[in-house]
Amino acid sequence: MELITFTDDNFEDEVLKSDVPVLIDFWAIWCGPCRLIAPIVEELANEYEGRAKIGKLDVDSNQQTSIKYGVRSIPTLLIFKDGEVKETIIGAVPKPHIVEKLNGVL
Numbered sequence: 001m002e003l004i005t006f007t008d009d010n011f012e013d014e015v016l017k018s019d020v021p022v023l024i025d026f027w028a029i030w031c032g033p034c035r036l037i038a039p040i041v042e043e044l045a046n047e048y049e050g051r052a053k054i055g056k057l058d059v060d061s062n063q064q065t066s067i068k069y070g071v072r073s074i075p076t077l078l079i080f081k082d083g084e085v086k087e088t089i090i091g092a093v094p095k096p097h098i099v100e101k102l103n104g105v106l
């Protein structure tokens with residue numbers, strides 16, 4: 001499954017109105033730790049296909065959404081369910097940590 005590219009423009013439809021949980025990786029091209037967790041996020045997109053939406057939001061291009069949800073350091077992963085943030089993960093954490101949080105929301 002392809003990672004979804006979330007933007008300020010599609011955020012409401014793709015995230016807030018989603019009928020499945022959504023994991024968003026807030027990242028930027030210049031962020032080293034973001035590159036460390038990128039492969040993990042891609043693996044999760046395949047593993048959770050059909051059960052959750054998983055994708056990335058570039059904080060430089062989509063500042064409105066980043067500011068609205070208080071993303072101050074990246075990488076930050078937010079897990080949404082029913083239009084609300086259910087989990088926040090800050091920093092490049094190991095995959096089992098992300099899986100545990102995601103499974104807790106499913």
